[in-house]
Amino acid sequence: MKNFKLLWAFMKGNRLLYLASIISIGFATVFSFMSPLVIRYTIDSVIGGTVMDAPPWVMNIIEAVGGHDTLRQNIWMCSIALVLLAIINGIFTYYKGKWSAVASESIAQNMKDALYDRLQNVSYGYYVKAETGDLIQRCTSDVDTVRRFLAMQFVEVGRAIFMLAMAIGIMFSLDVRMTFIAMSVIPAIFLFSTLYYMKIKESFLECDESEGKLTSILQENLTGVRVVRAFARQPYERDKFDEINLDFRNKVSHLIELLAWYWSFSDLLSMLQMGILLVSGVYWTVSGHMTLGTLVVFTTYEGMLLWPVRQMGRILTDMGKTAVAMGRIKEILDEPLDKDEEEGLKPEIQGNLEFSHVHFQYEDGKEVLRDISFTVNKGQTIAILGPTGSGKSSLMHLLHRLYDYDSGSIKIDGVELRDIDKKWIREKIGIVLQEPFLYSKTIKENLKMAQEEEDEERIYQSARIAYVHDVITGFEKGYDTLVGERGVTLSGGQKQRVAIARALIKDCPIMIFDDSLSAVDTETDAAIRKALRERRKDVTTFIISHRINTLSEADVILVMEDGRITEMGDHEALVAKPGLYRRIWELQNSKEDTLTA
Incomplete structure (x- = not known):
C-alpha cells in the first residue's frame, strides 16, 4: 500500500x-x-x-x-x-x-x-x-x-x-x-x-x-x-x-x-x-x-x-x-540526502589547514585512517606518497567532505571542517582525479563546466598552464572538437591535461591532484608543476603521486602506510633516513641510471 x-x-x-x-x-x-x-x-x-x-x-x-x-x-x-x-x-x-x-x-x-x-x-x-x-x-x-x-x-x-x-x-x-x-x-x-x-x-x-x-x-x-x-x-x-x-x-x-x-x-x-x-x-x-x-x-x-x-x-x-x-x-x-547543516558556516577560505588526531572508517568497520596529524600553511604544496590502500585518497575525501571523520579535528583557517557548509567548501577546493571523466561534448563545453560565466580567455589560459592548448588548437575543429564518450577520442595524457585545465578554471584556494599527473610524461609533468607554481603561489596544493620527481619539489611530503603517517618532511630530509620514501627514490634512480647507461 x-x-x-x-x-x-x-x-x-x-x-x-x-x-x-x-x-x-x-x-x-x-x-x-x-x-x-x-x-x-x-x-x-x-x-x-x-x-x-x-x-x-x-x-x-x-x-x-x-x-x-x-x-x-x-x-x-x-x-x-x-x-x-x-x-x-x-x-x-x-x-x-x-x-x-x-x-x-x-x-x-x-x-x-x-x-x-x-x-x-x-x-x-x-x-x-x-x-x-x-x-x-x-x-x-x-x-x-x-x-x-x-x-x-x-x-x-x-x-x-x-x-x-x-x-x-x-x-x-x-x-x-x-x-x-x-x-x-x-x-x-x-x-x-x-x-x-x-x-x-x-x-x-x-x-x-x-x-x-x-x-x-x-x-x-x-x-x-x-x-x-x-x-x-x-x-x-x-x-x-x-x-x-x-x-x-x-x-x-x-x-x-x-x-x-x-x-x-x-x-x-x-x-x-x-x-x-x-x-x-x-x-x-x-x-x-x-x-x-x-x-x-x-x-x-x-x-x-x-x-x-x-x-x-x-x-x-x-x-x-x-x-x-x-x-x-x-x-x-527514501535514501537520505547529503544535506548541509542548517547553520553551515561560509568562511573566507585562505588555505591554512590543521589535521589533529583524525580517525576514519568506512561502513564495513575497517579503520582506514589512524591518528592523522599535520599542519599546512597557506600556499604550501603537500605531496603524499604511499602504497595502494594506505589511505591517501580517503584523506582527500575527508577534506572534500565526501565523508566526515569519526574523531579528531580538521580545521581550515581555524574553522572546524564539520561546521562549514558542504557546498561552500566543495566550491573552494578544486580536484583532479586519477581517472578523469569527460562528457561526450566538445572540449570547450567540458572546460566551461567549471565556470558559470562566459570567459574564453580564462579557458585558454588554463589550457596553457595544463600544457594542452597547443594540442587542442592542433585539432581540425580546435576547442569545438567532440571528445566522444568518456573522452575516448583523446589519449590518456590529453584527457588528463584537459581535466587539469578544467579544475584550474575555478580559481580555488585549495587544489588536489589525486595521482592526476601519472598519465603525462615526466617532462610535461615538470612543465605543468612549474606553471602552477608561477601562477598560483597563494594556492594550497595537495599532490598524490608515486613519482619522486613530482614529489621532490613539495614543501612537505607525507608518507602513508596502513592508514598512518610514517614519515614527514621535505625531500632532502626523507632521503637522508631509511624508510619507504628512500627505498622508492633509490629504486627510481636506479632505473633512470640503467636507462641512461
Whole structure:
C-alpha cells in the first residue's frame, strides 16, 4: 500500500485528467452499448413490427423523427443513428486515450525528475555500494513499467467495471434467463486468467532479467571495444553474446508458448460461452419466448465483455509488477540526502589547514585512517606518497567532505571542517582525479563546466598552464572538437591535461591532484608543476603521486602506510633516513641510471 500511496502522490496535478479519462471511458461505454439496442429496435420494431418497451425519452426521440412508420419507410435513418453513435463513441475513446496518455507521461516525467534530483543529492557513499546499471534500470525501465500501467491498463479497469455494470443491468431488463446463461462462464474465465498470469509472472521476470543481461553485454562491449580489439577477443565476445542471446530467445519463446496456450484455452472457453448462448437464444427465439433483436443484443454484448474479462488477469499481474517497480523507485527516494547543516558556516577560505588526531572508517568497520596529524600553511604544496590502500585518497575525501571523520579535528583557517557548509567548501577546493571523466561534448563545453560565466580567455589560459592548448588548437575543429564518450577520442595524457585545465578554471584556494599527473610524461609533468607554481603561489596544493620527481619539489611530503603517517618532511630530509620514501627514490634512480647507461 505504501508504494501505491507514493504513486498517488506523484499523480498530484494529473488526477483530474485521470478522472476525465475515466468519465470519458464511461460515456464511450454507454454509447457503445446503445448500438446493439438500436439494432434490436430496428430488427424487432422497424422491420418486425413488434411494439417495443422503451423508456419515455427514447419514445420521444422516435416520435420526433416521425414515429415507427416513418422509420419503416426510411430504414436508412437507423443506420445513420448507428454511425452517429460510433462517432460519439470514437470521440470519447479518443479523449480517454489522450488524457490518460498526457497524465501518465507527466507522472513519468515527475518521477524521473524526482529520481534524478535525489541521485544528485544523496551521499557519496551511496554510489560506492550502488550498481550503475541497476540505478539506470530503476530510472528508466521501472518508471516505464509504471507509465504503461497508468496509460493503458489503469483506465482499462474502469472500462471493464463500466461494461460489466451496464451489460448486467441491460441484459437483466431484457431477459433474466439469458443473462444467467451469458454470465455463466465469465467468472470461470476471469478466475482462469488471474491464476494463469500469476503463475507465469516468473516467466515475464526471467525474460526481463535476460534482456537486461543482453543489454549489459552489449553496453560493456561497446564501451570496451578498444580492449576487445587490442586482445583480438572478437570471437570470444561474439560467442558470449550468442550464448546470452540464445538464452533470451529461448525464454521469450517459452513465454510465447505459454501465452499461446492461454489464449487458445481462453478462446475455447469464450467460444463455449458463445455457443451455449447461441444455442439457448436460438431455441427461445424459435419457440417465441424471445425476439431476434434481443438475441442480437445478447450475442453482441457477450462479444464485447469477453475481451476485457480475459485481460483482467494480465492487468492484475501488471499491477503487481507496477507495485514492485514502485518499491524499487521508493528505495532511491527514501535514501537520505547529503544535506548541509542548517547553520553551515561560509568562511573566507585562505588555505591554512590543521589535521589533529583524525580517525576514519568506512561502513564495513575497517579503520582506514589512524591518528592523522599535520599542519599546512597557506600556499604550501603537500605531496603524499604511499602504497595502494594506505589511505591517501580517503584523506582527500575527508577534506572534500565526501565523508566526515569519526574523531579528531580538521580545521581550515581555524574553522572546524564539520561546521562549514558542504557546498561552500566543495566550491573552494578544486580536484583532479586519477581517472578523469569527460562528457561526450566538445572540449570547450567540458572546460566551461567549471565556470558559470562566459570567459574564453580564462579557458585558454588554463589550457596553457595544463600544457594542452597547443594540442587542442592542433585539432581540425580546435576547442569545438567532440571528445566522444568518456573522452575516448583523446589519449590518456590529453584527457588528463584537459581535466587539469578544467579544475584550474575555478580559481580555488585549495587544489588536489589525486595521482592526476601519472598519465603525462615526466617532462610535461615538470612543465605543468612549474606553471602552477608561477601562477598560483597563494594556492594550497595537495599532490598524490608515486613519482619522486613530482614529489621532490613539495614543501612537505607525507608518507602513508596502513592508514598512518610514517614519515614527514621535505625531500632532502626523507632521503637522508631509511624508510619507504628512500627505498622508492633509490629504486627510481636506479632505473633512470640503467636507462641512461
